[in-house]
Amino acid sequence: MQLSNLPPSSCIYEIRVREDLDDDLVTWFGPLSVVHGSNGTTFTVPVRDQAELHGLLIKIRDLNLTLIALINK
Structure with a gap:
């Protein structure tokens, strides 16, 4: 997905x-x-x-990954 194709209400996160x-x-x-x-x-x-952000965080947890940073760009 390209940045220009994102819905206007979207946020960009660095994980x-x-x-x-x-x-x-x-x-x-x-x-x-x-x-x-x-x-x-x-x-x-x-x-x-x-809701989508929580879904990503749940997936990270379910995969037993260690979250170091979540940054709203």
Whole structure:
């Protein structure tokens, strides 16, 4: 998804997890960008509303990932 195609009410969040996620798993989150670093994985995702944000956080929890940062861009 391109930034220009997002609904006007969307927010962009940067999510950083400690684990090094493979591309197949990161794709599930629908990221705009992904950075694999020595300190884990950072991806930027569009979020339409709080319910969608909670869904992402639940998925991170269910996958037993360690959330390092959640930043509203």
